[in-house]
Amino acid sequence: MSDIARETSTSVSTVSRVLAGGAVSKRISKETREKVHEAAKRLGYRPNLLARSLRTRRSNTVALLVSDIANPWFGQLASTIEKNLHDKGYSLFLCNSAEDLKRESEYLHLLPQKGIDALILVPLLKSKKVLQQHLPPTLPVVVVDRPVQGVNSSVSSDQDMLANQLADSLAKIGVKKIAMANGPAHVSSHRRRAEILTQRFEVLAAFEGPSKRETGQAAMKEFVAKGIKPDAFVGTNLFLTIGMLDELNIPAIGQQMLPAFGCFDQLPFHDLLPMPVACAIQDIAGLADAVVRELMPLLQPNAPEPVPMVVPTLMSYNRAYLAKTGG
Amino acid sequence: MSDIARETSTSVSTVSRVLAGGAVSKRISKETREKVHEAAKRLGYRPNLLARSLRTRRSNTVALLVSDIANPWFGQLASTIEKNLHDKGYSLFLCNSAEDLKRESEYLHLLPQKGIDALILVPLLKSKKVLQQHLPPTLPVVVVDRPVQGVNSSVSSDQDMLANQLADSLAKIGVKKIAMANGPAHVSSHRRRAEILTQRFEVLAAFEGPSKRETGQAAMKEFVAKGIKPDAFVGTNLFLTIGMLDELNIPAIGQQMLPAFGCFDQLPFHDLLPMPVACAIQDIAGLADAVVRELMPLLQPNAPEPVPMVVPTLMSYNRAYLAKTGG
DNA sequence: TTGTATGCGTTATCAG
DNA sequence: CTGATAACGCATACAA
Numbered sequence: 001m002s003d004i005a006r007e008t009s010t011s012v013s014t015v016s017r018v019l020a021g022g023a024v025s026k027r028i029s030k031e032t033r034e035k036v037h038e039a040a041k042r043l044g045y046r047p048n049l050l051a052r053s054l055r056t057r058r059s060n061t062v063a064l065l066v067s068d069i070a071n072p073w074f075g076q077l078a079s080t081i082e083k084n085l086h087d088k089g090y091s092l093f094l095c096n097s098a099e100d101l102k103r104e105s106e107y108l109h110l111l112p113q114k115g116i117d118a119l120i121l122v123p124l125l126k127s128k129k130v131l132q133q134h135l136p137p138t139l140p141v142v143v144v145d146r147p148v149q150g151v152n153s154s155v156s157s158d159q160d161m162l163a164n165q166l167a168d169s170l171a172k173i174g175v176k177k178i179a180m181a182n183g184p185a186h187v188s189s190h191r192r193r194a195e196i197l198t199q200r201f202e203v204l205a206a207f208e209g210p211s212k213r214e215t216g217q218a219a220m221k222e223f224v225a226k227g228i229k230p231d232a233f234v235g236t237n238l239f240l241t242i243g244m245l246d247e248l249n250i251p252a253i254g255q256q257m258l259p260a261f262g263c264f265d266q267l268p269f270h271d272l273l274p275m276p277v278a279c280a281i282q283d284i285a286g287l288a289d290a291v292v293r294e295l296m297p298l299l300q301p302n303a304p305e306p307v308p309m310v311v312p313t314l315m316s317y318n319r320a321y322l323a324k325t326g327g
Numbered sequence: 328m329s330d331i332a333r334e335t336s337t338s339v340s341t342v343s344r345v346l347a348g349g350a351v352s353k354r355i356s357k358e359t360r361e362k363v364h365e366a367a368k369r370l371g372y373r374p375n376l377l378a379r380s381l382r383t384r385r386s387n388t389v390a391l392l393v394s395d396i397a398n399p400w401f402g403q404l405a406s407t408i409e410k411n412l413h414d415k416g417y418s419l420f421l422c423n424s425a426e427d428l429k430r431e432s433e434y435l436h437l438l439p440q441k442g443i444d445a446l447i448l449v450p451l452l453k454s455k456k457v458l459q460q461h462l463p464p465t466l467p468v469v470v471v472d473r474p475v476q477g478v479n480s481s482v483s484s485d486q487d488m489l490a491n492q493l494a495d496s497l498a499k500i501g502v503k504k505i506a507m508a509n510g511p512a513h514v515s516s517h518r519r520r521a522e523i524l525t526q527r528f529e530v531l532a533a534f535e536g537p538s539k540r541e542t543g544q545a546a547m548k549e550f551v552a553k554g555i556k557p558d559a560f561v562g563t564n565l566f567l568t569i570g571m572l573d574e575l576n577i578p579a580i581g582q583q584m585l586p587a588f589g590c591f592d593q594l595p596f597h598d599l600l601p602m603p604v605a606c607a608i609q610d611i612a613g614l615a616d617a618v619v620r621e622l623m624p625l626l627q628p629n630a631p632e633p634v635p636m637v638v639p640t641l642m643s644y645n646r647a648y649l650a651k652t653g654g
Numbered sequence: 655t656t657g658t659a660t661g662c663g664t665t666a667t668c669a670g
Numbered sequence: 671c672t673g674a675t676a677a678c679g680c681a682t683a684c685a686a
Contacts, residue, residue: 001663011673016665029671046463050381050442051663054678059377061441069421070406072399079397082423086430091437094396094421096409103413110418114388115377136373245599268595269572328679338657343681351681356655378679381662 004039008032015040019047053115061091062295063111064120065104069096073265073284074122077144080288081120088296090117097124108134118295123148140298142306144291145282146189153298153306155290157282159189162313163196166234166262166280169315170201173276173324175231175260177202181219181240183211193236193264204228211236216243234262241267266316276321286311331366335359342367346374380442388418389622390438391447392431396423400565400592400611401449404471407615408447415623417444424451435461445622450475467625469618469633472609473516480625480633482617484609486516489591489640490523493561493607496642497528497589500603500651502558504529505589508546508567510538520563520591531557538563543570557586565592572600593643603648613638 001019005012010032017024018036025033039045053059062085066074082092093116097104104124108131111119118140125131128150135141143154170178178201183190185208194206205228209215216235220243223233233248235241241263248258258275261267270277290309297304317325328346332339337359344351345363352360366372380386389412393401409419420443424431431451435458438446445467452458455477462468470481497505505528510517512535521533532555536542543562547570550560560575562568568590575585585602588594597604617636624631644652 012663013665013673013675014671016663017672020665027671032672046440048381048442048663049437049440050377050386051678052665054375054377054381054662054680055664055666057678068406069396069409070399070403072397072402075399075402076397079395079423079425082396083425091441092422094423095419096406096421098406098410110376113373113376114418115375242596242599269569269599271573272575272600339680340658340682341656343679344656347681354655359656375679378662379681381664382679382681384662 001045004036004043004045007039007043008035010036019045050115059115059117060089061093061116062118062120063093063095063114063116065095065097065107065111066122067097067104067124068099069094070098076284077122077288080285081291084288084292088292099124101125105130105134112136112139118142118299120144120291120295122146140295140303142291142295142298144287147308152308153294154308155287155294156308156310157287157313158310159192160196162264162280162282163193164200165313165315166264166278167197167200169278169280169317169321170232170234170260170262173260173278173321175201175262177204177230178232178234178262179204179219179223179228179230180206181216181233181235181244182206182208183215183236183240184208187211190236197234197236197262204230211239213239213243213246216240216245217247218243220244220247230259232260232262236264238263238265238267245273260321267318270316270318273318274320276324277318278321279316281314281316283311283314328372331363331370331372334366334370335362337363346372377442386442386444387416388420388443389445389447390420390422390441390443391449392422392424392434392438393449394424394431394451395426396421397425398565399595400609403611404449404615407612408618411615411619415619426451428452432457432461439463439466445469445626447471447618447622449473467622467630469622469625471614471618474635479635480621481635482614482621483635483637484614484640485637486519487523489607489609490520491527492640492642493589493591493605494524494527496605496607496644496648497559497561497587500587500605500648502528502587502589504531504557505559505561506531506546506550506555506557507533508543508560508562508571509533509535510542510564510567511535514538517563524561524563524589531555538566540566540570540573543567543572544574545570547571547574559587559589561589563591565590565594568594587648594645597643597645600645601647603651604645605648606643608641608643610638610641 001012001015005015015036018028018033078094085092095107101124120142122144123146128148143151145156147154147156182194185191205223207219207222233244235244260276263279266281267279290311294309328339328342332342342363345355345360405421412419422434428451447469449472455475470478472483474481474483509521512518532550534546560571562571587603590606593608594606617638621636
């Protein structure tokens with residue numbers, strides 16, 4: 001800036017005002033304004049955003065800390081949030097806690113020091129305490145996907161709607177009795193999903209374990225061993241469902257007799273499966289939009305009290321399902 | 328810092344030296360050192376990393392600009408790179424160009440101004456010119472996955488090895504005739520893959536288009552319409568292969584007669600598929616390691632001339648394939 | 655061993 | 671309309 005001030009025989013302040021644009025630059029004579037712009041271009045001037053942020057205490061940068069960026073679901077979420085934020089003039093600083101609580105608190109500690117304007121968090125932590133411990137109380141925070149007790153600025157899917165839509169869809173093709181592979185009951189979303197399904201159907205068998213592929217496999221093994229014949233198998237999570245499918249030897253059973261499947265999250269390639277499959281999926285674009293709508297007011301001077309947002313869910317069916325319902 | 332200087336009756340520089348740690352702090356008396364640390368903790372001092380970077384011209388932050396973070400392949404790559412960099416004491420600023428050339432140049436322009444120490448890039452651009460146009464010549468850059476003419480600091484997979492491994496694997500299960508869905512021929516990796524497969528097999532049909540799911544669908548539609556019966560379908564890209572699978576109505580065809588599939592990149596959940604599937608995959612961990620090994624020297628004062636790194640590839644098979652080869 | 659003074663690149667305040 | 675000057679928070683050369 002001092003270079004271009006010298007070149008144009010003006011002062012650094014004038015240069016700053018011109019380059020600031022907007023109302024401030026209008027108060028500078030057209031002549032010098034053009035001189036400055038010309039010199040800036042000629043010298044290849046690039047503002048130092050660190051210095052600017054240091055001075056203005058604004059960086060136009062929002063951090064997003066996700067629990068696992070290798071998970072395509074979060075990849076899509078991050079991608080959409082970034083797009084939305086970019087439209088509002090913010091850059092996204094994307095970080096990954098990799099399902100590691102230690103990494104999460106490290107980032108929670110580090111990010112505010114890097115001069116971010118706000119934080120969007122897919123939390124691993126379960127208590128508000130950790131947040132308060134690491135984050136300055138003034139930093140706007142939006143919690144996504146997994147509500148945290150006591151944090152009002154949160155965006156998540158309507159878990160009850162999700163489970164009920166799935167139940168509706170299964171009921172529609174005549175399902176009455178199910179067998180379930182459940183994730184850990186201490187995780188609220190798994191518990192709630194299981195509760196609702198239990199209300200809506202007769203549960204012939206339920207198998208609980210960590211939400212991994214192996215649990216689904218073990219569940220299916222047990223169901224087969226016990227000779228359980230439900231109208232549908234349901235997993236409270238994508239990995240559990242896939243595990244069950246792993247153990248289901250489709251050619252051996254014979255395709256006509258296959259029970260249906262109910263799944264949370266989008267099952268890849270479900271059109272390749274011969275039995276009816278209904279997937280209850282969380283609306284990623286809807287969540288991303290809601291995040292930005294929740295966040296923007298918090299960035300304004302007189303921030304209103306935030307209120308949790310709940311996003312409607314969607315269903316997805318495979319061809320075999322649609323063939324059965326006739327459309 | 329001035330607060331804690333006042334509390335401890337010392338000066339800001341003393342506080343700075345103590346908090347800097349390492350050799351500098353050793354030259355301060357143990358007494359005052361402890362006083363300072365105590366006060367820092369008591370006052371909840373957090374260094375302002377913007378100010379520090381402004382002064383030292385180092386941010387310990389590396390930017391990674393990927394072409395599509397919603398693509399799980401890049402998600403995994405980003406995740407692994409972040410882990411490696413974190414171990415070396417660097418934070419990762421992850422950005423997404425979302426397959427959009429305009430977004431890419433915006434970021435290319437913006438990132439250096441944010442005070443990053445280096446840039447890792449999965450480029451959309453094909454010419455070195457754009458890089459030179461936006462990036463300061465002093466900024467260390469590593470190009471990943473897609474080599475750019477004239478850029479030596481690059482890390483990529485061995486494309487010839489990749490295609491030949493896939494061909495070997497298909498030949499092993501008796502494949503002689505294939506039908507292909509090809510990505511754009513002007514993209515070097517797609518072209519090279521197609522060339523090698525054409526050398527190794529009889530190509531009954533080939534369909535070219537942008538590397539999107541829709542192209543694979545269109546390809547399969549055409550193959551079916553023309554009554555083409557290959558021993559295997561091959562897509563030169565994950566999305567092309569998935570698109571072909573979308574259109575393949577397995578129940579209608581009958582599982583015994585299904586052709587095999589050859590795929591580049593890891594097809595998710597390929598164990599759900601009844602036909603043999605061979606995937607030629609790029610070693611993500613290997614690439615991520617190479618990126619860091621390529622980058623670290625560039626961050627040192629007397630950077631040696633970088634040399635392009637080529638990483639070996641891997642194969643992955645589904646159960647149906649392994650059953651056919653006997654393990 | 656420690657304090658003083660200066661500067662990193664910007665913006666903001668206050669004169670004029 | 672414009673120019674000095676201070677300040678953002680920190681690190682460091684130079685003194686003491």
